[in-house]
Amino acid sequence: MTMAILCIAGVGLVAAVVLAIADRYLSVREDPRIGMVTAALPGANCGGCGFPGCDGYARALVAGTAPNGACAAGGEACAAEIAKILGVAAVATERRVALVKCCGTRSEAIRVGDYNGICDCNVAAATAGGDKGCTYGCLGYGACANVCPKGAISIRDGLAKVDKRLCIGCGKCVTACPKKIIELVPASATIHVLCANPDKGPQVRKVCGVGCMGCHLCEKNSGGKEAGHFTFQGFLAKVNYENPPTDEQIVAKCPAKCMSVDPHFETGH
Amino acid sequence: MSYIIITLVGAVLVNNFVLSRFLGCCPFLGVSKKLDTALGMSGAVVFVMTIASAVTWCLDHWLLTPNGLGYIHTLAFILVIAALVQFIDIAMKKFVPPLHAALGIFLPLITTNCAVLGAAELNYKQGLGFVPSVFFSFAAAVGFGFALVLFSGIREKLAHADPPRCFRGIALALVTGGLLALAFMGFSGLDKGIERILK
Numbered sequence: 001m002t003m004a005i006l007c008i009a010g011v012g013l014v015a016a017v018v019l020a021i022a023d024r025y026l027s028v029r030e031d032p033r034i035g036m037v038t039a040a041l042p043g044a045n046c047g048g049c050g051f052p053g054c055d056g057y058a059r060a061l062v063a064g065t066a067p068n069g070a071c072a073a074g075g076e077a078c079a080a081e082i083a084k085i086l087g088v089a090a091v092a093t094e095r096r097v098a099l100v101k102c103c104g105t106r107s108e109a110i111r112v113g114d115y116n117g118i119c120d121c122n123v124a125a126a127t128a129g130g131d132k133g134c135t136y137g138c139l140g141y142g143a144c145a146n147v148c149p150k151g152a153i154s155i156r157d158g159l160a161k162v163d164k165r166l167c168i169g170c171g172k173c174v175t176a177c178p179k180k181i182i183e184l185v186p187a188s189a190t191i192h193v194l195c196a197n198p199d200k201g202p203q204v205r206k207v208c209g210v211g212c213m214g215c216h217l218c219e220k221n222s223g224g225k226e227a228g229h230f231t232f233q234g235f236l237a238k239v240n241y242e243n244p245p246t247d248e249q250i251v252a253k254c255p256a257k258c259m260s261v262d263p264h265f266e267t268g269h
Numbered sequence: 270m271s272y273i274i275i276t277l278v279g280a281v282l283v284n285n286f287v288l289s290r291f292l293g294c295c296p297f298l299g300v301s302k303k304l305d306t307a308l309g310m311s312g313a314v315v316f317v318m319t320i321a322s323a324v325t326w327c328l329d330h331w332l333l334t335p336n337g338l339g340y341i342h343t344l345a346f347i348l349v350i351a352a353l354v355q356f357i358d359i360a361m362k363k364f365v366p367p368l369h370a371a372l373g374i375f376l377p378l379i380t381t382n383c384a385v386l387g388a389a390e391l392n393y394k395q396g397l398g399f400v401p402s403v404f405f406s407f408a409a410a411v412g413f414g415f416a417l418v419l420f421s422g423i424r425e426k427l428a429h430a431d432p433p434r435c436f437r438g439i440a441l442a443l444v445t446g447g448l449l450a451l452a453f454m455g456f457s458g459l460d461k462g463i464e465r466i467l468k
C-alpha cells in the first residue's frame with residue numbers, strides 16, 4: 001500500500017519535474033504581440049481575411065506581411081485596437097455586408113424545369129444551368145446559406161436573403177455562389193439594384209417580372225450621368241458604391257421594380 | 270515477416286480499435302467531418318501511440334512489476350501518457366515546428382484518448398516483449414487512422430445527401446459508423462487464415 005502510493009507519487013513528481021524543465025529550457029519564444037493581436041480579433045476563424053483562422057492573420061500582422069483592416073468581422077474598432085498594439089496607423093475600413101443581386105421570387109421569375117436533384121446551387125447550376133428561366137438569377141438552393149459561418153443567410157420564396165445585422169462580410173458566400181451574383185457592399189448604402197441580368201429588356205421580361213431592362217430612368221432621376229450614381233453593364237444598371245445614391249424616390253420610380261431600399265432587413269430572425 | 274503481416278492485418282482489419290474494440294470513438298465522431306483534419310489526427314495518434322507504448326512498457330517492466338504493483342498500472346499509465354503528450358507538444362514545437370504546425374492542434378485531444386490507454390492496456394494484458402508491443406501499438410494506431418479516414422470520406426460524401434431532419438448530423442454519423450463496423454465484421458478470422466497459409 002505504502003509502496004503503491006510512493007510509486008504513483010514518484011511517477012507524478014518525475015513527470016512534473018520533466019515538464020517543468022522542458023517548459024523552462026525548450027519553450028519557444030514568441031512575440032507577445034501575437035497573443036495580444038489574436039485576443040483583439042473576433043475569434044470567429046471565418047477565413048474572410050484569407051488566412052487560416054484568426055491566429056494565422058495575427059501572425060501575419062505582427063510579421064508585417066498583412067495589411068491591417070483585412071478583418072471584415074472585427075471592423076473599424078478591431079483595426080483600431082490592433083493598430084494600438086502594433087503602433088501603426090489604422091486603415092479606415094467600412095463594414096461590408098453581402099448583397100444577393102436578384103429579386104426574382106417564385107411568383108415573379110419563371111422556372112423552365114422541375115429540379116428534383118441534390119439541394120445545392122452548384123449541383124443545380126451544373127444540371128443545364130438550373131431550373132430558373134433567367135440564367136443569371138438566384139437559384140435558391142442555399143449554397144451560400146450552407147457556407148455562411150454566422151447563419152445570416154436564409155432562403156425565402158426561392159431567394160437567398162442576407163440579414164445585415166448578422167453578416168460579418170467574410171465573403172464566403174461570394175465564392176460559393178455558382179451564379180456569382182453576391183457582392184460585398186458598404187453597410188451604409190441603402191439603395192440597391194436587385195438584378196444581375198445584362199440582357200435586353202424584352203429578353204429579360206420573358207423570364208422575369210422584376211428584371212432590370214436598362215432604361216436608365218434611375219440614372220436620370222438621380223441627377224443624370226454626371227452625378228455618377230449608376231454604371232451600366234449591357235442593359236443592366238449597377239449602383240456605384242463609391243458614390244451611392246441617397247434619394248429613395250428613385251426606387252419607387254423604377255418601372256421594372258428591381259430596385260429596393262435596404263433589402264437586407266426584409267429577413268430578420 | 271509473417272509476424273509483421275499477421276499483426277498488421279489483425280490490428281487494422283480484424284480487431285480494428287474503433288470498429289471492433291470501440292476505443293477512441295470520440296475523435297472518430299469529432300474530427301471526421303473533413304478528410305484533411307482526419308489525416309492530421311491519424312498522424313498524431315500514430316505518433317503518440319507508438320511512443321506511449323514504449324514508455325509504458327518500460328514503466329511496467331522496470332518499476333511496477335518488479336515491485337508487485339501491477340494492479341495500479343492503469344493509474345500509472347494514464348499519468349505517464351498525459352505527461353508524455355504534453356512533453357511531446359513542447360519538444361515538437363522547439364525542434365520540428367513544421368510537424369507541430371501539422372499535428373499540434375490534435376495533441377491536446379490525445380492526452381486522455383482511450384485508444385492510447387487501450388493499446389497500453391492490451392500490451393500489458395498480452396504480456397508482449399518490447400518490440401512486439403511497440404509494433405502492435407503502431408499497427409493499432411494505423412488501424413485507427415484507417416477507420417477515421419474511411420469514415421471521413423463517407424461523411425464528406427454524405428454531406429450532400431438530404432436525409433430526414435431527425436437523422437441529420439451526428440445521428441446519421443452514428444448509423445454510418447455502425448454500418449462501417451458491421452462491414453468490418455466481415456474480416457473476422459482473416460488473421461487466422463493468413464497465419465495458416467503462411468505456416
